[in-house]
Amino acid sequence: MSGADPNGSGPAAVRVSGADPERSHPAAVRVSGPDPDGSSPAAVRLEGVSVAFGGVMALEDVDLAVEAGDLAVLVGPSGSGKSTLLRCVNRLVDPVRGRVRVRGRDIAGMEPAALRRSIGYVIQSVGLFPHRTVAQNIATVPRILGWPKARVGERVAALLALVRLEPELAGRRPAELSGGQAQRVGLARALAADPDILLMDEPFGAVDPIVRRTLRTELRRIHAETGKTILLVTHDPVEALELATRLVVLREGRVVAAGRPVDLTDAAGDAFVRDLFGGDTMALHRLRFTPVSAVMEPGLVDAPAIAPDATLREALARMIALRVTRLSVAGAAGPVGSLALDALVERHR
C-alpha cells in the first residue's frame, strides 16, 4: 500500500469490515449530539464533556461521535486538549461534566481497569516494559486476561507478523530495539487482546521523519486490514491529513471542526483550520484526496506513466520532477488515458 490511497482508508477489498467508512458512513461527518434514532451506536461518543485540571478547563463542552471503523485524528496545537480527550475514552481522565459512551455504554459506571483492557492504547513514549522481552510485552494483556499459553503464543506471532517485525525479535529486550521497532512493538502490544478500539497518543512522536513516514503507511495498512476504530492524537497537520478518515480539530479545549479531511480543508472553511493546514498552501494538501482516475482524459499519449489510483499530489510531484505537463495513465493492463497539468489544476476537488 503506497500513496495510491487517497484518504488512508485502504481499498475496500482488504478491509475486514468490507466497507470504506468515509463513503459508507456519511453520518460520521456530523459533529454529533445524542444519537437521535438509537440506531447502531457510535464506537465512541462524547456528549457535552468538560474536563478541568485544578480549575483550568482542559476540555469544554465537547460533543463528538466516532463511528466504528473510523480512523479519527485529533489534531490541534499543544494545549488544545486533544490528549485529554483521548484519555477520557478509557477513563485515564474523568470528565467533570458530560458523558462518554463507548460502544453505546456510559463508561462512568464501568470499572476503569476492565474498560482499559478492552481498548488498546499506544502512548507517545511507547512505555515498553524494559525488564520484559518483546514477546512478553506484547502478551501482557492476554496473559492478564488468562488466555491459555498456546493461544497467547499464537497471538504474539500473528501480531509480530501484522506489524512486520522479524520473529527473531520476540526474545529481545526493548533496549535492543530501534525507535521504529519499539513503536511497532507498542502497537502490537496495544492490539494484543484484539480490542475493537485503539487509542494512539502521538504514536510516532519519538521517531525520525523517515521512520515516521513508514509507520504512517503501516498504520493505514493495519487500519485497513483490521477495521479497528482508531482515535489518534497528533500535532502534525500533514500527518493528520494523511491518516484521517475523519478529522477532529481542537483549539483551547473545544472542537472547532470535525469531518472528512476533504471537507475540512475546503478553502471556504474556518480561518483557524485553514491556518492549521497550511494557509495558502492548503490546496496542495487537498490534492491527496483525489485519485488520478477521477480527472484523467481518454486518449493515449507518449509520456511518463502514472497509475490511475495514484493521487493528484503524486501526479503533480511527478510532473514537476520530470519537467513535463502531461502524464500517461497506465494501470496493470496498460495505458488507459492521460493526465494534463491544466486538467489537474482545474478539475481536482
Added chain:
Amino acid sequence: MTGRAPLPPAESRHGSVAPRAAPVTDATRLPAPAGGGEARRRLGLLMLALAVASALLVLPGVAGFLVAAAGLGAKAAYPLDRLLGWGLSHALITAVAVGPAAFIGIAAGIAVTRPASREWRPLADRLVAAAQAVPPVVVVALAFPVLGFGPAPTVLALVIYCVMPLLRGTVAAIETASPDARDAARAMGLTSAQVLREVELPLALPVIAEALRVALVLAVATAAVGALAGASTLGTPIIVGLQNQNEAYILQGAAATAALAFLADGLLLLLLRARP
C-alpha cells in the same frame, strides 16, 4: 515525579548521613557501586580483601604485637573463640533487626508510593529523617529502662535506624522505575496491584536490594554500640578494653566489627552484581 519533596541522589544521600550519625556509620560512605557488573565484582572482592585484612588484626598474637609495638606495653588479648562467640551473637542481633526493618521499610515505601496514599509521603519523609537524626546510642539509652539489659534495646535501635535507608531506597526505586512503563501499564488496564507486581517491583528490585545492602552494613557497624546496654556484640571487647585500659581488646573488637561489615558488604556486592 514533580511536586514532591525530591530525594537526593543515592550518593549524596549516603554521604549526608554520616556527619550527624554515630561514627561507625562510615560504612555508608562506601563508594556508590557503578552500574556495571564487572565494577561491582571488583568492589566486592576489594571488600572481601579488606575483611581478611581486618580479621588479621583480630588474631591475639597480631593485636598484642601491634599494641606493644605502639609503645602501649604488653597487654593480654582475647583468644579467638571468645571473639567468634561475640561475632556470632553480633551477626544474629543484626539479622534479627534487619529482617523487620526490611519488612517495615519496604512495605512502607510501597505504601506511600500508592496513588491513594500520596498525602502520607511528607509525613513518611519527616519520620525517616527523624529516625535517622537520632543516634542509635540514644535509642539504646532510652529503650534500656523499658526493655532492660540485653539485646532487645539494641535490636530496637537497629530497626529504627535501618528503616530509613530502606524506606527511602524503596520510594526512590519505585518513583524512578520507568514512569513511561508504569503509565503504559495503567493505560493498558492493569490494576494498581498488577502495576506494582508486573512493573514497579521488578524494575525497583535492584535499587531496593542496594538499599538493603546499605542497611545491612549500617546495622553490622552500628550493632557494636549495643554492648553499652549489655548486648553481647563485638562492641563488648571494646567496652571491656576501655574500662580496663586494654588497647588490645579495643583493637580486636574494632577490627572484628570492621571485618564483619566488610564481609557483609563484599558478599552482598557479589551476590547482587548480576542485577542489571
